[in-house]
Amino acid sequence: QDRSIETADLAVLADRTIAVLGAGNQGAAQAANLRDSGLTPLVGNRDDAYATAARERGFDVHPIAEAAAEADVALLLVPDEVQPELVRDEVAPGLRAGDTLVVASGYNWHFGLLEVPDGVDVVMVAPRMIGAAVRDRYVDRSGFPCFVSVERDATGRAWETTLALARAIGGTLGGAIVSSAREEAALDLFSEQAVWPAILDVVRTAHRVAVSAGFTEEAVLNELYLSAEPAEVFARVARDGLFGQLGLHSRTSQYGQLRSLAALEDDGELATRFARVMHEDILSGAFAREWSRPEAGERLDAMRRQADATPLAVAEAEVRARLGE
Numbered sequence: 001q002d003r004s005i006e007t008a009d010l011a012v013l014a015d016r017t018i019a020v021l022g023a024g025n026q027g028a029a030q031a032a033n034l035r036d037s038g039l040t041p042l043v044g045n046r047d048d049a050y051a052t053a054a055r056e057r058g059f060d061v062h063p064i065a066e067a068a069a070e071a072d073v074a075l076l077l078v079p080d081e082v083q084p085e086l087v088r089d090e091v092a093p094g095l096r097a098g099d100t101l102v103v104a105s106g107y108n109w110h111f112g113l114l115e116v117p118d119g120v121d122v123v124m125v126a127p128r129m130i131g132a133a134v135r136d137r138y139v140d141r142s143g144f145p146c147f148v149s150v151e152r153d154a155t156g157r158a159w160e161t162t163l164a165l166a167r168a169i170g171g172t173l174g175g176a177i178v179s180s181a182r183e184e185a186a187l188d189l190f191s192e193q194a195v196w197p198a199i200l201d202v203v204r205t206a207h208r209v210a211v212s213a214g215f216t217e218e219a220v221l222n223e224l225y226l227s228a229e230p231a232e233v234f235a236r237v238a239r240d241g242l243f244g245q246l247g248l249h250s251r252t253s254q255y256g257q258l259r260s261l262a263a264l265e266d267d268g269e270l271a272t273r274f275a276r277v278m279h280e281d282i283l284s285g286a287f288a289r290e291w292s293r294p295e296a297g298e299r300l301d302a303m304r305r306q307a308d309a310t311p312l313a314v315a316e317a318e319v320r321a322r323l324g325e
């Protein structure tokens with residue numbers, strides 16, 4: 001299938017009532033973009049500060065159940081962890097055959113946590129961008145990557161609806177990417193559960209080794225991340241390429257990085273660990289089942305407290321205090 005989509009036709013949305021359910025990060029941005037694309041979205045939100053802000057920006061705001069009932073196309077833009085219950089209690093009762101439910105992340109749908117009535121199309125329009133930038137990059141037309149998929153095509157028109165929505169929120173300006181809820185969810189979880197823990201472990205281990213070698217906390221933590229140099233390097237990785245950006249470092253640095261990388265390449269331990277996370281934790285559904293258990297939230301809170309008490313976190317707080325932050 002085409003991976004860059006130029007053909008999306010907004011006319012397919014012209015006579016359909018669109019509701020943005022949840023006026024938070026994504027919801028506020030997507031509602032504004034839909035409106036600037038010539039559509040008239042309703043907003044569904046609890047009656048609080050987000051609802052007031054949406055009203056002040058001129059949107060017609062309703063309780064979520066009411067907006068879902070009015071909608072032909074409902075964009076589910078509340079946090080993933082509240083979606084299963086909210087869909088069951090407030091959204092699904094308002095959906096009718098022929099309607100479209102739009103998710104912005106694949107997790108709940110792929111892992112079977114959303115009960116959506118028969119006859120309702122289920123599609124994914126998932127910006128790979130924070131909400132504020134979804135708005136800014138629509139306004140300046142620079143665009144953002146956007147994963148799109150049709151998960152259930154009950155009407156036979158789900159694909160054209162998906163493309164039109166992606167275009168209306170600005171998701172085709174940067175080239176929409178045909179994906180699936182499975183792929184989007186699995187890759188997100190893989191980054192979170194394989195890539196980032198490895199990076200956190202690298203920083204934690206580097207801190208321990210460098211401090212044991214007698215160097216000061218200030219120097220070590222600034223070298224590792226407090227200076228924000230890694231953020232600069234990652235920005236250039238996105239712009240110039242993983243290896244393309246090496247030219248921005250000194251030749252000593254380039255030689256040292258590539259020499260040490262070559263020495264790591266024979267070691268299959270990381271690939272084995274990553275494959276185990278991908279297959280045994282993520283694709284098997286084991287992680288999703290564990291995270292759905294009621295006690296998982298408490299476990300997260302306990303792990304956050306433990307992380308805040310590690311030697312690195314304590315040293316970081318002391319260094320920040322000394323630096324007067």
Ligand code: NDP
Nearest residue numbers: 022023024025026046050077078079082104105129130131
């Ligand atoms: P937010 O945390 O910004 O969503 C908050 C919205 O959800 C608010 O409107 C809030 O309303 C409402 N809400 C929160 N809890 C409840 C509840 N229990 N009942 C009813 N409404 C509730 O979410 P995001 O915009 O970050 O995420 C929305 C979707 O977009 C998710 O599927 C996410 O995975 C996806 N996404 C997010 C990205 C991001 O960068 N943030 C990027 C791409 C996709 P209230 O005012 O009542 O609190």
